[in-house]
Amino acid sequence: MKRYLITGASRGIGRAIAETLAADDAELLLHGRDTVALALTRKAVEPRCAKVVLLIYDLAKPSGVCDLIAEVGKGPIDLLVNNAGIAVVKPFTEITAIEWEQTVGVNITAPFLLTQHFAPRMPPGSSVVNILSIAAKSGFANWSAYCMSKFALEGFSQSVREELRDRKIRVINVYPAATETDIWDNIEGDWPRHKMISPQDVASAVAYAISRPADITLENITLSSLTGNL
Numbered sequence: 661m662k663r664y665l666i667t668g669a670s671r672g673i674g675r676a677i678a679e680t681l682a683a684d685d686a687e688l689l690l691h692g693r694d695t696v697a698l699a700l701t702r703k704a705v706e707p708r709c710a711k712v713v714l715l716i717y718d719l720a721k722p723s724g725v726c727d728l729i730a731e732v733g734k735g736p737i738d739l740l741v742n743n744a745g746i747a748v749v750k751p752f753t754e755i756t757a758i759e760w761e762q763t764v765g766v767n768i769t770a771p772f773l774l775t776q777h778f779a780p781r782m783p784p785g786s787s788v789v790n791i792l793s794i795a796a797k798s799g800f801a802n803w804s805a806y807c808m809s810k811f812a813l814e815g816f817s818q819s820v821r822e823e824l825r826d827r828k829i830r831v832i833n834v835y836p837a838a839t840e841t842d843i844w845d846n847i848e849g850d851w852p853r854h855k856m857i858s859p860q861d862v863a864s865a866v867a868y869a870i871s872r873p874a875d876i877t878l879e880n881i882t883l884s885s886l887t888g889n890l
């Protein structure tokens with residue numbers, strides 16, 4: 661049986677990945693904070709999965725990540741999807757120290773700690789998938805905290821990819837453009853949701869990448885709408 665750990669599986673892209681990877685031979689370790697939303701993900705995947713485990717932890721603090729790791733236990737996992745993320749979008753002059761720290765905690769430190777713990781225990785052919793963003797490649801006005809975090813994760817994961825290559829563990833970086841999820845609910849502005857790609861589009865790309873033969877790695881996947889970036 662394969663064991664897949666997906667952070668931020670309670671909604672959006674994480675939930676879509678969980679739904680897409682659900683299979684008879686898979687144990688899904690699904691993380692989130694919102695117990696009601698995570699239960700909905702469980703309901704959607706449980707009939708098609710060998711086993712589902714819910715992991716309710718706040719990843720903004722390292723202690724939450726450590727508790728999650730302890731609950732997952734010693735058994736190896738075959739896939740880690742670093743997906744949970746937050747977007748603080750405002751002029752850089754208005755970003756508070758707490759917002760900055762939370763962005764670093766959820767978007768950078770949590771993937772670092774999870775990768776550091778799980779990757780060395782993964783069997784050959786396993787994958788670490790990082791859900792980055794086109795904001796890992798370009799800066800955008802008012803997105804400085806978010807871009808900072810995605811650029812940082814990009815540098816970390818590019819380097820880790822080289823460290824894991826000999827062990828036959830794939831590091832797959834995914835760069836979605838604007839994707840129609842709840843993340844936009846708290847971002848000021850009139851964003852054209854109809855121009856966004858869907859979370860299922862991102863999930864399909866992840867499923868395709870990890871389904872490649874074990875000696876093939878689809879290292880970087882950029883997904884955008886043909887209508888262009890917002």
Ligand SMILES: NC(=O)c1ccc[n+]([C@@H]2O[C@H](COP(=O)([O-])OP(=O)(O)OC[C@H]3O[C@@H](n4cnc5c(N)ncnc54)[C@H](OP(=O)(O)O)[C@@H]3O)[C@@H](O)[C@H]2O)c1
Pocket residue numbers: 667668669670671672673674691692693694695697717718719720742743744745746747766791792793794835836837838839840841842843844
């Ligand atoms: N939507 C886009 O346009 C877009 C584009 C490119 C990349 N991305 C990236 O895709 C990933 C998923 O985003 P999404 O659009 O699916 O967002 P979303 O719908 O807002 O979901 C975010 C997920 O992250 C979890 N999360 C947020 N803060 C957390 C915390 N402190 N501790 C633990 N979990 C936390 C949420 O858990 P709870 O809800 O349970 O709290 C939720 O499951 C993020 O890394 C985001 O940066 C998104």
